[in-house]
Amino acid sequence: MPAKVIVLTSGKGGVGKTTSAAAVAAGLALRGNRTVVIDFDVGLRNLDLIMGCERRVVFDFINVINGDAKLNQALIKDRRNDNLFIFPTSQTRDKDALKRDGVERVLDEMRENFDYIICDSPAGIEHGAITALYFADVAIIVTNPEVSSVRDSDRIIGILASKSRRAENNMDPVEVHLLLTRYSPERVDKGEMLAIADVKEILSIPLLGVIPESESVLRASNTGTPVVFDDGSPAGQAYLDAVARLLGEEREMRFLKPERRSFFRSLFGRA
Amino acid sequence: MGLLDFLFPERRNTAAVARDRLKIVLAHERASREAPDFLPALQKDLLDVVERYVEIRGDMLHVNVGHSGDTSMLEINVELDGATIKPIKNGAAAARRAPVPIAVPKPDPGSHPPWVKPG
Numbered sequence: 001m002p003a004k005v006i007v008l009t010s011g012k013g014g015v016g017k018t019t020s021a022a023a024v025a026a027g028l029a030l031r032g033n034r035t036v037v038i039d040f041d042v043g044l045r046n047l048d049l050i051m052g053c054e055r056r057v058v059f060d061f062i063n064v065i066n067g068d069a070k071l072n073q074a075l076i077k078d079r080r081n082d083n084l085f086i087f088p089t090s091q092t093r094d095k096d097a098l099k100r101d102g103v104e105r106v107l108d109e110m111r112e113n114f115d116y117i118i119c120d121s122p123a124g125i126e127h128g129a130i131t132a133l134y135f136a137d138v139a140i141i142v143t144n145p146e147v148s149s150v151r152d153s154d155r156i157i158g159i160l161a162s163k164s165r166r167a168e169n170n171m172d173p174v175e176v177h178l179l180l181t182r183y184s185p186e187r188v189d190k191g192e193m194l195a196i197a198d199v200k201e202i203l204s205i206p207l208l209g210v211i212p213e214s215e216s217v218l219r220a221s222n223t224g225t226p227v228v229f230d231d232g233s234p235a236g237q238a239y240l241d242a243v244a245r246l247l248g249e250e251r252e253m254r255f256l257k258p259e260r261r262s263f264f265r266s267l268f269g270r271a
Numbered sequence: 272m273g274l275l276d277f278l279f280p281e282r283r284n285t286a287a288v289a290r291d292r293l294k295i296v297l298a299h300e301r302a303s304r305e306a307p308d309f310l311p312a313l314q315k316d317l318l319d320v321v322e323r324y325v326e327i328r329g330d331m332l333h334v335n336v337g338h339s340g341d342t343s344m345l346e347i348n349v350e351l352d353g354a355t356i357k358p359i360k361n362g363a364a365a366a367r368r369a370p371v372p373i374a375v376p377k378p379d380p381g382s383h384p385p386w387v388k389p390g
Contacts, residue, residue: 147289154297158304191284198290202297 002111006118006246007136008179009160011152013123015144016181019217019227020239021120022050024140026226027243029084033115036075039089040132041122042098048088051078052224062090065102071109080229085114095128107135125159134165138175138246140208144182145194150202153178157205177208179242184213186258196256209242211235212255234259310334317347326355 008021018041025037038061039047048054053076059069078084090097110117121132133139139160143153160174161167167174180199187193200207211217216233220226228243230236234255241251314334321327331350336343 147293150293151296151300154300158301188286191286194286194289194293198286202290202293 001115003114003117004137005107005111005135006116006138006140007121007133008118008140008142009121009129009133009156010123010142010149011125011129011156012144012149015142015149016211016217017123017142018046018050018120019221020140020142020179020181020211021118022047022226023228023236023239024243024246025116025118026078026081026084027228027240028116028118028246029078029081030228030240031243031247032083034083034085034113035116035118036085036087036110036114037118037120038087039120040098040128041120042089042093042095042128043091044122045089045091047120048076048086049224050221051086051226053078053086053088054224057088060088060090061106062093062097064106065097065099071106080225095122095126095131098128098131100131100134103131104135125155129156130159130163133160133174134163136160136164136174137166138177140177140179141203141205142179142181143199143203145180145184145188145196145199147194150194150199153203157203176205177246178203178205179208179211181211182213183210183255185256189258196253207253208245209238210253210256211238211242306336310336317349321349324357325351326357327351 006024008017008024010017018039021037025035028035037047037051039045040061041047042062045060048057056076059074061074063069064071064074074087076086076088078086107117119132119136122128133156139156141153141156143149157176160176164174166172178200180196183196184193188195196207196210212234214233214235216230216235217227220230220233220236227233227236228239231240238255241254244251314332317334318327318329318332321332327349333346333348335346335348337346338344
């Protein structure tokens, strides 16, 4: 079966696209799927840092598009999981180097060898972001419970429905999922943060997962480890649940209630 | 609740404010996103035509596409409140002349239509 192309997109920057792309890709690989995660953020490469392979980058996405390197020279195999590959992008070129026909050729080559192709989109709605979402079969809309993020997500959902390859060719529409990140049940209880139901109602797309605001996310990026490898952390577990739902399993949403920190935990301050 | 609001006035439910603001702004943005591309051009053309006959500002002419069920309706609204009619000559040529106020015909008691009996 040829690979499914999944884009993580948001419109707004800083909501957790790269963190989520790394976590979802690693989660799919942990479940036994051959998975590649591609950085579409040409010029602002960061996926390599989040995946912890920044010192192993030799060739990149743009080199392969331009025919200067072969795909298997540019793909970096993850050291923690044999099913997981990282496809870094160029740090020196600009977004115009992402030619649509070149991207299509590279994706087609990968489709035969992988189960899932995860595209980490840049922020914005310019060429880079449009190219990242263009070939998607599935879109995960990464959203923070905050007004500007929700508004930008709505805009991106509109773009997926009109400018993607599936929309332009009158195919079945892109399957769209909501991934709510940096959710703080404590602040929702105080009436300071949009609740899950509010965001779901406003965007009216199905909910794939809710990732609680968690110290483990920063710890994971500090060390270049996708947060699902820290499977004791709430965020890691929430991402693994989201991956299970993506694979069609039923999982109850967790970490939606304010956490009761035990006396012991508050002493040592670990979440 | 009232006492709490009085004691902590800034502690209101800001999430509800966020939700309501989002609903309103997204309703507007979705409507304009779904509108056909030709609407701004159509609005400009209509304005040019109407301007030949009536003094009108850009914001007095509205073009919208409404949907109900499976029918779409092109809706054109022109406000004429306080507008002045220009002298009718050959279209655009008249537009350059000074407009005259709308002439309201005064009733002339001596000329009734044949079917109205003079009172």
